[in-house]
Amino acid sequence: NAGVTQTPKFQVLKTGQSMTLQCAQDMNHEYMSWYRQDPGMGLRLIHYSVGAGITDQGEVPNGYNVSRSTTEDFPLRLLSAAPSQTSVYFCASSPSRTGHYEQFFGPGTRLTVL
Amino acid sequence: GENVEQHPSTLSVQEGDSAVIKCTYSDSASNYFPWYKQELGKRPQLIIDIRSNVGEKKDQRIAVTLNKTAKHFSLHITETQPEDSAVYFCAASRDLGFQKLVFGTGTRLLVSP
Numbered sequence: 001n002a003g004v005t006q007t008p009k010f011q012v013l014k015t016g017q018s019m020t021l022q023c024a025q026d027m028n029h030e031y032m033s034w035y036r037q038d039p040g041m042g043l044r045l046i047h048y049s050v051g052a053g054i055t056d057q058g059e060v061p062n063g064y065n066v067s068r069s070t071t072e073d074f075p076l077r078l079l080s081a082a083p084s085q086t087s088v089y090f091c092a093s094s095p096s097r098t099g100h101y102e103q104f105f106g107p108g109t110r111l112t113v114l
Numbered sequence: 115g116e117n118v119e120q121h122p123s124t125l126s127v128q129e130g131d132s133a134v135i136k137c138t139y140s141d142s143a144s145n146y147f148p149w150y151k152q153e154l155g156k157r158p159q160l161i162i163d164i165r166s167n168v169g170e171k172k173d174q175r176i177a178v179t180l181n182k183t184a185k186h187f188s189l190h191i192t193e194t195q196p197e198d199s200a201v202y203f204c205a206a207s208r209d210l211g212f213q214k215l216v217f218g219t220g221t222r223l224l225v226s227p
Contacts, residue, residue, distance in 0.1 A: 031212045042120075042203055042217035043158065050212050058214065059115075090157060094212070101146060101213055105157040 001026050004106035006091050012112045013081040021076040021109050023091030030096035032074040033058070033103070034066065036087040043090065049074055050096070081113045116141040118206050120218025127194050128226055135221045137204035138186040144206040146213055147180060147187045152220075153200045161202075162189070194225045 007022045025032065033048035035058075045058030049068040063085060065077040074093075078085060088110050092103040117140040127133050139147075148163035164171045164178045164187065171178050175194075180187040191198055201220045207213035 033212075040123075040219055042118075042219045043215075044217070045214055048212060048214065059216070096211070101148070101163065102160045103148075103213070103215070105159070107157050 003027065004091055004093050004104050006089075006106035006109050008109060009107070010110050012114065013078075014114050015082060017081050019078050019081065021078075021089055021091075021111075023074045023076065023106060024072050025074075025091075025093040025104070025106075026072065027093060027095070027104065028071060029093035029104070030071070031094045031103075032068065033092050033094075034064070034074070034076045035090045035092065035105075036060065036085075037090060037108075038087050046076065046089075078111075083113045085111065086113045087111060116144060116206055116208070116216040118204060118216050118218040120204050120221060122221060123219065124222045124224070126224045126226065129194060129196060131194055131225075133191045133194055133198070133223055133225075135189045135202055135204070135223070136186060137188070137206075137218050138184075139206040139216075140185065141206070141208060142182075142185065143208045146207045146209075147178070148205050148207075148213075148215070149176075149178060149189050150203045150205065150217075151200045152203065158203060191223075194223075196225050196227055199223055199225045 034046040035043040047066040091106040145166040150158040152158040177190045204218040205215040
């Protein structure tokens with residue numbers, strides 16, 4: 001199993017550009033989520049999904065869109081990039097079985113917005 | 115909403131010493147408390163977690179304690195080794211379905227040989 005994969009690893013954007021960060025998992029997990037990690041601020045939840053077709057906002061959703069058309073994929077879209085969105089983005093997945101709460105993180109995407 | 119504070123922000127110990135990292139949370143309804151380890155340039159990985167119906171949990175050299183009354187929980191690492199050097203994050207969540215984790219700001223642990 002590849003686990004949770006993310007592409008690209010690195011990306012540089014100019015202010016106002018749009019892009020999609022890709023996330024995929026092959027563990028058949030129902031739950032998927034996106035976090036951003038900024039220095040000194042830990043990880044903050046952007047959006048999450050509890051199953052195909054179901055998404056909801058996390059702590060810092062503004063400027064980001066998500067959709068979940070399949071169990072495996074959960075892309076994150078930046079509509080109009082801003083320098084404040086410079087960060088490391090982690091996708092995570094977790095099973096929906098009771099007693100199994102571990103979130104498995106992808107390797108991350110380092111995004112710089114100029 | 116939930117707020118998680120974590121201390122200290124950096125911790126330096128000698129190999130073989132113990133290390134303790136402390137977190138406090140604000141939402142008394144939180145019931146799940148995981149700890150993640152993140153090595154430099156790598157992804158966070160779960161090392162131990164505890165639910166609110168348990169006061170302490172141990173896994174080899176690491177342990178977590180929870181005080182629900184005071185709303186704080188701690189990570190204890192005994193007999194530290196250089197490979198324990200990393201950033202450690204605590205988190206709290208009130209949902210045992212999908213966990214909307216609120217993370218602390220992290221502790222950078224440095225273990226010197």
